Amino acid sequence: MTSAPTNPLDVPPYQVQPLIAKVLENDDLDGLDGLPGRSPEVRCAQALGSEIYVGSTDGQLLRFALQANGPGEPESYTLISRQQLPSRKPVEEIVIVQSISIVFVVCDRQVYFFRLPSLDPLPYKPIRNVAAFAVDHQHILRPAPPIPDAHVEPIEFCIVKRTNIALYSFLDRPVFIREIPLQGGAFLARRSGRRLVIADREMYSVLNLEEFSLTPVLPISQAPPDSGGPPARPIITVIAENEFLILSWNGASTMGLFITGDADPVRGTLEWPAHPMAVLIPAPPLPSPSEMEADPSSVLAQERRKLAVSAGGFLVPSREQSEKLRLTKVKLLGRSAKPGGRTEVELPTADMEIGEREPAQAQAQDGEPESEVEEDIQEVDIPPPSDADSVAPYDV
Structure with missing residues (x-):
């Protein structure tokens, strides 16, 4: 799908291209989630270079690689390997850290460790009782080492549990650093540098990992309790090393607030008529819902369940380039x-x-x-x- 809007200032030209036509095409995958008559579905995905990693609702971790086809045909992503996680529960999150060649996988309240890009499991026990998982975003952005023997710094991540937050580092293996008490827990967290923004059932808060101080910032929903409708899902997006974006629903629209790592508001505010599913920074130039409804055959007119950003970039096979x-x-x-x-x-x-x-x-x-x-x-x-x-x- 290609578009050239009449007003380029609103939406620049864009192209939407499917990467994998049928991710769970193999009949052997049917029914592995233990629910009769229900086939597994894609739950999350991440990509890096010529590899795509997909997590399914039945605990499958699939690896696709870009491979050549016949002469004159563009390359396409082909299933290379498959890992079955023990619990067969949905894969909730995949995090790629290319600087240390590690893939973190969150499934059934556990964090598993795999080698990049082969997805070979590492010989470490998974971390259990995970309510939320957050790798330092600045460490995710680190590039792969230029040579195999180059010096590499360890990366850090947080494991949010029911009553505390556990701090870890990882280079060759996971190393526990310390625990920080946390009352009430949290089920969403994003970390950048020495700041951690968390969301519990009602409130966004900022945790200073150096001073161990917790600052409440904004309610997830400001709508009256009797307003009806499903509860708004919290969304936290890392903007920069010391800046985050959090979203709050007021019953009629959603407000986006930019805050620093010290919980101070910066920039202006954003507003959406409906609560977004995801916010990506920098944002891809996707059309509005009204534009998608005008073209029901469009790929984007289909239901979009989740959007994910690939920090390291990835390759897209181009049929147009092959023809030209x-x-x-x-x-x-x-x-x-x-x-x-x-x-x-x-x-x-x-x-x-x-x-x-x-x-x-x-x-x-x-x-x-x-x-x-x-x-x-x-x-x-x-x-x-x-x-x-x-x-x-x-x-x-």
């Missing part, structure tokens, strides 16, 4: 070709006297018939570049 970049015959001059009709002035070399020329160069100056020149022209097939383009870091 085909083998093309180009005429090249051979080594013995003599360009006709040209006058060349030769400079003397150290071994030649002034006024002297080499025989081959003298013949080239006199010029040759055009037909003789064409005999030395060779045709060479130049292959096109790869069909995969590196695009903005968005996953579907």
Whole structure:
């Protein structure tokens, strides 16, 4: 799906392309979630480079890799491997940390550790009783080391439990640092630097991991209790190292508030007529719901259950590029070709006297018939570049 809006200031040109047509196409996957007559579904996904990792509702962890097809066909993502988590419960979250080549997987209130990109399980027991999981966002943004033996810093993450928050680091293995008491717990958390923003059933709060101080900020919902409708889901988005965006529903619209790591409001506020499913920063140029309704055949007109950002970027196979970049015959001059009709002035070399020329160069100056020149022209097939383009870091 491609679009070029009439007002580029509103929505710039964009292209939406399916990455995997049928993620759970294999019949062996049916019914693994233990519910009769119900097939597993995609619950979450993440991508990096030429790999896509998908978590399903039955505890499957699928790895897809971009592979070449036949001549003239674009590359496509193909299922490479599959991991079955023990509990067969939904995979809630996948977090990729490329600087240490680790994939964190949250399933059934446990955090599992896998090697990137093979998804081989690491020999460490999963961390249990997890209510919320938050890797330092600044550590997620770290690039992969340029060489295998390069020095790598450990990454840090938080495990929110019922009565405390456990701090960990990870380089070669998970290392427990300390616990911070927390009354009331939380079920959503996002960390950036030494600040952790959490959401419990009612309130957003900011936790200072250096001073161990907790500051309430904003209710998740400001709507009257009798307003009806499902409760608003909390959304926390990391904007920068010391800035977050939190959303609050008031019964008629949703307000987005930017706050610092010290819980101070910054910038202006945002407003949505309905409560968003997800907020991505930087935002991809997706059309509005009214634009999608005008084209029911559009890919985006289908139900979007979740959006995810890929911090490291990933590759998208392009059929348009495959059609435009085909083998093309180009005429090249051979080594013995003599360009006709040209006058060349030769400079003397150290071994030649002034006024002297080499025989081959003298013949080239006199010029040759055009037909003789064409005999030395060779045709060479130049292959096109790869069909995969590196695009903005968005996953579907």
